[in-house]
Amino acid sequence: MKVEMLDNMGTDASVVRAARVSYGKETKGPVADALLIDFLIRNGHTSPFAHVVFSFRLQVPIFVARQLMRHHVGIAWNEISGRYTKLGDYYVPHLYRFDGNDKSYSPTAQKVYENSVESAIRAYEHLLESGVPREVARGVLPLATYTTLIMTANLRALLNMFEQRLTLHAQEETRDVVHEIFDAIHDKVPISMKSFTYWKLDDKRVRTLSTLEQHFHDITGGKATEEDWQRYLKRIGEEGALQ
Numbered sequence: 001m002k003v004e005m006l007d008n009m010g011t012d013a014s015v016v017r018a019a020r021v022s023y024g025k026e027t028k029g030p031v032a033d034a035l036l037i038d039f040l041i042r043n044g045h046t047s048p049f050a051h052v053v054f055s056f057r058l059q060v061p062i063f064v065a066r067q068l069m070r071h072h073v074g075i076a077w078n079e080i081s082g083r084y085t086k087l088g089d090y091y092v093p094h095l096y097r098f099d100g101n102d103k104s105y106s107p108t109a110q111k112v113y114e115n116s117v118e119s120a121i122r123a124y125e126h127l128l129e130s131g132v133p134r135e136v137a138r139g140v141l142p143l144a145t146y147t148t149l150i151m152t153a154n155l156r157a158l159l160n161m162f163e164q165r166l167t168l169h170a171q172e173e174t175r176d177v178v179h180e181i182f183d184a185i186h187d188k189v190p191i192s193m194k195s196f197t198y199w200k201l202d203d204k205r206v207r208t209l210s211t212l213e214q215h216f217h218d219i220t221g222g223k224a225t226e227e228d229w230q231r232y233l234k235r236i237g238e239e240g241a242l243q
C-alpha cells in the first residue's frame, strides 16, 4: 500500500483566519491563535478546518478503497480505470488479527489465500489474451487487487475520517492507510493535529491535569504566560472538558 502527498493548501493560520473573519480580525498572536484552534476542536466547531486542503495518491486494495470512498463530504475522488488500464497487482495480508482472540490458523491458510488470488489473476490474464475486453475480464479480479486513487480532501473531512478510521473498530489495512495520511499532514497543521489528537483521539482516561498542562505547552510552544494557563484552565473547567 502506498500513500503519497501530492499537494496541499493552508496551515493552522488558515483555520484561525476563517474562524476570526466574523470579528474582522485575523490573528491575535501565536498563543491566542493556538488556544482558538484548541477551542474549535474541543467544541466541534469544525467549519474553519475546511479551508485547509490536501491531495494524495493512494495505492490500496479494492476493499480498502471501498471503505475510504464512503467518506465523500468535502472529499473529491478519482480512480484508475479498469477499462483502460490492466490491473493485476494484489495485496497479501497477514491472516492474523490482533483482536483479543488467540486464533490459530492451519498452516495452509495463508497459502490458500495466495493461491486463490493468483488463480483469479491468471484467469484475468487468460481472458485478456483471449481478446476479452478489460471491462469484462476485470469481473474475475478479487477484492485484494490494488487500485489507485487520487483523493483531495479538506481538513474538516479528514478529521471526520480520522475519528472513524483510527479506532480499533476500523479494518486494520484501512487504519494503516489513514494513519499514514494523518502522519503526512501532521507537520503542515501541527496545532490542529495536536489538539485533535488530545481531545478526540486519545482515550479520555489520559486527560488529567498534568497531561492537560503538557498539551497546553505543546500547542502554545512555550510562549504562554502563567496568566494564559490559568485562563485556559478556568475555561476547560467551565466547559467540563476534563470530565
Ligand SMILES: Cc1cc2nc3c(=O)[nH]c(=O)nc-3n(C[C@H](O)[C@H](O)[C@H](O)COP(=O)(O)OP(=O)(O)OC[C@H]3O[C@@H](n4cnc5c(N)ncnc54)[C@H](O)[C@@H]3O)c2cc1C
Pocket (backbone or CB within 6 Å): 070, 071, 072, 073, 074, 157, 160, 164, 165, 169, 170, 171
Ligand atoms: C468501523 C466502521 C464500520 C462500518 N461498517 C459499515 C457497514 O457495514 N456498511 C456500510 O454501509 N457502511 C459502513 N461503514 C461506513 C459508515 O456508515 C459511513 O458511511 C462512513 O464511515 C463515512 O462516514 P460519514 O458518513 O461520516 O462520512 P461522509 O459521508 O463524508 O459524511 C460526513 C458527515 O456529513 C454528514 N452527512 C453525510 N451525509 C449526510 C446525509 N445524507 N444527511 C445528513 N448528514 C450527512 C454527517 O454528519 C457525516 O458524518 C462503516 C464505517 C466504520 C468506521
